[in-house]
Amino acid sequence: xGTQVGNVAxxxxxxxxxxxxxxxxxxxxxxxDGKVNLARVPTKxxxGTVAxxxxxTDSAGLTSNTATFNVTVNPAxxxxxxxxxxxxxxxxxxxxxxxxxxxxxxxxxxPAVAEFQVAGGSSLAFAVxxxxxxTVADASLLxxxxxxxxxxxxxxxxxxxxxxxxxxxxxxxVANIADAPPVISASGTAGAVVATxxxxGTQVGTVAxxxxxxxxxxxxxxxxxxxxxxxDGKVNLTRVPTWxxxGTVAxxxxxTDSAGLTSNTATFNVTxxxxPKKSSGSLGWLSLLLLPLAFLRRRRT
Numbered sequence: 001x002g003t004q005v006g007n008v009a010x011x012x013x014x015x016x017x018x019x020x021x022x023x024x025x026x027x028x029x030x031x032x033d034g035k036v037n038l039a040r041v042p043t044k045x046x047x048g049t050v051a052x053x054x055x056x057t058d059s060a061g062l063t064s065n066t067a068t069f070n071v072t073v074n075p076a077x078x079x080x081x082x083x084x085x086x087x088x089x090x091x092x093x094x095x096x097x098x099x100x101x102x103x104x105x106x107x108x109x110x111p112a113v114a115e116f117q118v119a120g121g122s123s124l125a126f127a128v129x130x131x132x133x134x135t136v137a138d139a140s141l142l143x144x145x146x147x148x149x150x151x152x153x154x155x156x157x158x159x160x161x162x163x164x165x166x167x168x169x170x171x172x173x174v175a176n177i178a179d180a181p182p183v184i185s186a187s188g189t190a191g192a193v194v195a196t197x198x199x200x201g202t203q204v205g206t207v208a209x210x211x212x213x214x215x216x217x218x219x220x221x222x223x224x225x226x227x228x229x230x231x232d233g234k235v236n237l238t239r240v241p242t243w244x245x246x247g248t249v250a251x252x253x254x255x256t257d258s259a260g261l262t263s264n265t266a267t268f269n270v271t272x273x274x275x276p277k278k279s280s281g282s283l284g285w286l287s288l289l290l291l292p293l294a295f296l297r298r299r300r301t
Contacts, residue, residue: 005029005071006036010056010064017058025053029071041111044162047075076111076161079104081168088173091144093136099172102132104157104165111160119167123151126172132157134170144176145214178259180212184221186235186253186266193272198237204228204270205235209255209263216257224252228270246274 008031010019022031029052030039036052050071056064087100104113115130125148127137134153141148153170188205207230209218221230228251229238235251249270255263 001038001040003038004035005038006052006054006069008034008036008054008056008067012058014058014060014062017060017062020057020059020061023055023057026050028073041160042073042076044075047073049073076159076163077107078163079106079110079113079157079159079165081105081155081157081165083166084169084171086171086173087134088175089136089142090175091142091148091177092179093139093142095136095139097136097139099126099134099136100170102128102134102155102157102168102170104132106159111163113157114160114162115158117156117158119154119156121151121153123148125151126153128153128155128170134172142174144174145180145212149174149176176214178213178216178261180214181261182212182216182218182255182257182263183210184208184253184255184263184266186251186268188235188251188268188270193237193241193270198240198272200237200239202237203234204237205251205253205268207233207235207253207255207266211257213257213259213261216259216261219256219258219260222254222256225249241272243274246272248272 006029008022010022012019024031024036028039028042028046028050029036031037031054036054050073052069052071054067081102081104085100085102089097089099102116104116106112116128116132118128123141125136125138125141126134128134132155136142151172151174153172154167155170156167157165184207186205186207189203193202193204205228207221209221211218223230223235227238227241227245227249228235230236230253235253249272251268251270253266
């Protein structure tokens with residue numbers, strides 16, 4: 001706007017009259033101080049040869065002849081965007097999270113960029129504003145564990161003349177965040193554990209662990225109390241139970257995955273039967289045999 005495209009000379013012939021106004025058509029052009037200038041940036045539809053007409057009116061209300069000249073309007077060069085743009089966003093990012101800012105280059109005298117537009121895309125999870133800001137549009141779609149690991153948008157820049165750039169490919173990678181803890185279940189085996197019989201390694205329960213976090217593996221299974229331990233889906237005795245440990249014991253099991261996420265706590269009961277007391281053996285029988293002799297001795301005295 002304001003670029004000069006022509007010159008105008010007006011001669012006032014009416015005595016005591018002055019120049020009142022100069023009317024220029026089409027409205028793409030305007031008059032100021034003897035010059036015809038662009039009133040605004042031409043659109044792409046206005047490219048070509050344009051006939052400009054100029055009429056002067058004096059203060060007496062008299063209008064001049066119509067002067068005409070041609071102006072060639074060349075299409076404005078299209079903005080230039082980078083061919084490919086790479087961004088990354090964490091899964092579970094809330095709607096409105098800014099991912100990046102797109103830009104487009106224009107020549108020094110070329111029309112400025114008016115807006116950016118999405119020409120196509122593989123997902124509705126992301127949006128591009130008119131000023132080129134790339135944001136999260138639908139946070140519910142950003143689920144890495146559900147298989148949403150990347151998306152692609154095609155974006156163009158449009159200048160004030162309506163000229164559209166070549167599309168830029170916007171690749172958005174979704175980064176995995178540890179957010180899906182494992183799930184554990186456990187159950188005890190049937191029957192009691194007898195203290196004097198159950199050796200270290202005797203199985204007392206079964207454990208099943210489901211890893212939900214993408215790319216994670218099972219790191220460890222923690223069992224309490226320390227009388228029990230975990231190995232290959234089983235809860236086993238760590239050692240032979242003592243007499244004091246007889247009774248019903250609540251066993252708790254928790255899993256941890258390689259992402260550091262811990263599971264729910266699974267619990268089951270194990271019954272530890274008390275060990276039978278040792279027999280007094282031959283010494284007991286000898287005591288019984290000596291009782292009558294002790295009784296006769298007391299009577300003689």
